[in-house]
Amino acid sequence: MxxxxxxxxxxxxxxxxxxxxxxxxxxxxxxxxxxxxxxxxxxxxxxxxxxxxxxxxxxxxxxxxxxxxxxxxxxxxxxxxxxxxxxxxxxxxxxxxxxxxxxxxxxxxxxxxxxxxxxxxxxxxxxxxxxxxxxxxxxxxxxxxxxxxxxxxxxxxxxxxxxxxxxxxxxxxxxxxxxxxxxxxxxxxxxxxxxxxxxxxxxxxxxxxxxxxxxxxxxxxxxxxxxxTRPETEFVATFVGKCNLVKGQWRNEQFVPAIDSKNTWPDLGVTAGFKENGIYPVRPEQFQLMSPESAGLQGVVSFVQYQGHEIHYTVEVEEATWTIHESVFSKRFETGDFVSISLKNSLVQKEILIST
Missing domain, CATH: 3.40.50.300 (P-loop containing nucleotide triphosphate hydrolases)
Structure with missing residues (x-):
């Protein structure tokens, strides 16, 4: 020891x-x-x-x-x-x-x-x-x-x-x-x-x-x-895995993004420090991109990188810039495309199962 x-x-x-x-x-x-x-x-x-x-x-x-x-x-x-x-x-x-x-x-x-x-x-x-x-x-x-x-x-x-x-x-x-x-x-x-x-x-x-x-x-x-999966500080979240730090408010264990109060996200094990600062850390692979008419936050693709098994997107969401990783088998988007952004269904369903 x-x-x-x-x-x-x-x-x-x-x-x-x-x-x-x-x-x-x-x-x-x-x-x-x-x-x-x-x-x-x-x-x-x-x-x-x-x-x-x-x-x-x-x-x-x-x-x-x-x-x-x-x-x-x-x-x-x-x-x-x-x-x-x-x-x-x-x-x-x-x-x-x-x-x-x-x-x-x-x-x-x-x-x-x-x-x-x-x-x-x-x-x-x-x-x-x-x-x-x-x-x-x-x-x-x-x-x-x-x-x-x-x-x-x-x-x-x-x-x-x-x-x-x-x-x-x-x-x-x-x-x-x-x-x-x-x-x-x-x-x-x-x-x-x-x-x-x-x-x-x-x-x-x-x-x-x-x-x-x-x-x-x-x-x-x-x-x-x-x-x-459970970073405790903003530095850890962004240095290990390049987390997206989404700003908003925590209400009754639900997160409401500041850029769209109509959306709510479940608590997937976010630590107290992030909650106190009104932040929801999201890994690039936890987001999913969909057509702009779908429910979710609205953004514009500003950069696309092909990485073999993944496509790495950079998306502008109002004044924030998010990194999102999607499978090559998912719907493809190009630079300049308008998109809808939400948490992957598997994450939300997992949280529902845990809470019940």
Missing amino acids: IKVNNVSKKYGSFTALHSIDLEIGEGEFIAVLGPSGCGKTTLLKLLAGFMGPTDGTIEMDNLVLASKKRVLPPEKRNIGMVFQSFALWPHMTVAEHVKFPLNYHPNKIKENKKEMQERMNEVLKLVGLDALAERYPSELSGGQKQRVALARAIAPLPNLLLMDEPLSALDVELRMEMRKEIQKLHRETKASIVFVTHDQGEALAIADKIVVMNKGRIEQIAPPEVLY
């Missing part, structure tokens, strides 16, 4: 982290998600021991790793680290990269040469590099280099594995492949993982729990599905 207790970090007059509280359970996969400059890499550096907090403490299994007065250095923590840039040594083979932490990591395996070789072989097989053990980094592809970095980090069986945007240097296909590899490693090693990323799709796909950060503060901590 890792506990971050009321941790703040300042650089002169600038505060990078504001009173962060976070618990990481044994074997838990945590993704730290947020835009550039939100403080996620600073948090990772504090967990790694590259620097100390200005205030607060960081504990691992009831041992204080860092406080305002004392910081346990990285080499004395039972952690593994995977960097964005791979950080491989050009003069070492793949096998030597895996062997290095087995000799020098604080959690190193105190075994004979035969047992160490068995552990090296086990790790190389786990990441699919057993046939490339004698190659050097210059002879490897981007995906293979990332596997070496992962193998080096997990070889000494760390309690905590830290990953700083490890897939950002890879192309789209490799990123998808490496997501599966990281999930597989998590299942096999059962280590706690903190995975820093600015890619919401990545976080939603692989994490048990997501920590959304903004301007040095934690906005929300939740499992991916809860975070997506």
